[in-house]
Amino acid sequence: MVNSKWVRFVIKGMKKPMKKNLSLVLEESEIIELCQILMDDDAEGALLFLKRHCRGKVKELLEGG
Numbered sequence: 001m002v003n004s005k006w007v008r009f010v011i012k013g014m015k016k017p018m019k020k021n022l023s024l025v026l027e028e029s030e031i032i033e034l035c036q037i038l039m040d041d042d043a044e045g046a047l048l049f050l051k052r053h054c055r056g057k058v059k060e061l062l063e064g065g
Contacts, residue, residue, distance in 0.1 A: 020061045022054065024053055024057075034049060
């Protein structure tokens with residue numbers, strides 16, 4: 001199956017976007033919290049979790065880190 005994002009980049013004449021890795025180191029309590037968020041389909045909880053654990057890391061990735 002063809003990735004639609006890749007097709008759009010090819011059509012626009014752009015190169016394939018670079019993939020970057022984001023890793024999280026979590027305490028056991030944070031893993032349990034994440035499991036609860038996923039089981040409950042808790043969108044608000046998921047957003048808060050991402051803001052708490054990823055905000056600075058995502059900014060670093062975007063700035064070339």
